[in-house]
Amino acid sequence: MARYLVRLRSPKSPAEAFAYMANLSNFAEWDPGVTRVKQSEGEGPGLNAVYDVTVKGLPAPLRYRTTQFDSPNSIVARAETLILTSLDTITVEADGTGSIVTYDAELTLKGPLGLADPILRLTFGRIGDRAAAGLIRVLDGERLPDRSR
Numbered sequence: 001m002a003r004y005l006v007r008l009r010s011p012k013s014p015a016e017a018f019a020y021m022a023n024l025s026n027f028a029e030w031d032p033g034v035t036r037v038k039q040s041e042g043e044g045p046g047l048n049a050v051y052d053v054t055v056k057g058l059p060a061p062l063r064y065r066t067t068q069f070d071s072p073n074s075i076v077a078r079a080e081t082l083i084l085t086s087l088d089t090i091t092v093e094a095d096g097t098g099s100i101v102t103y104d105a106e107l108t109l110k111g112p113l114g115l116a117d118p119i120l121r122l123t124f125g126r127i128g129d130r131a132a133a134g135l136i137r138v139l140d141g142e143r144l145p146d147r148s149r
Helices: 014-022 024-030 113-137
Strands: 002-010 036-040 050-055 062-070 076-081 084-095 099-110 140-143
Touching: 002 014, 002 113, 014 024, 014 076, 014 099, 024 036, 024 050, 024 113, 050 140, 099 113, 113 140
Parallel strands: none
Antiparallel strands: 002 099, 002 140, 036 050, 050 062, 062 076, 076 084, 084 099
8 A cells, every 4th residue: 555645734724725625626736647637426525526537647537436524624535446446535624724734645556466565655655745745835835744653
């Protein structure tokens, strides 16, 4: 399994930061690895909303389904294909007049492909760093230390 976690402080209110993050259509604005997002089920963010996320290097879009939705605190979205599972957890908490946003992404290769996890971890780290820079930009944020280390 490859994991990427970023925490950042934003001047945006928790409600504003959550509204932006919960709309997975915004992925393409801040993650340079995402070329297109189309909502295929639901109308806007919410439980069971489905988004088709086109990622550079993958032959088909990843279909993310929102499996947990606790506005304005957290959202969990999951995509699963024959070869991988992606689980993205976003949490937003108040921080004075702004907020702290945590984006936690886990990517797991299935079956024998799991042997490539060490390579995936390295690659996913670089991809995650580029996405984190975009997220910091759109939320006008500053990166915080990872509390899990």
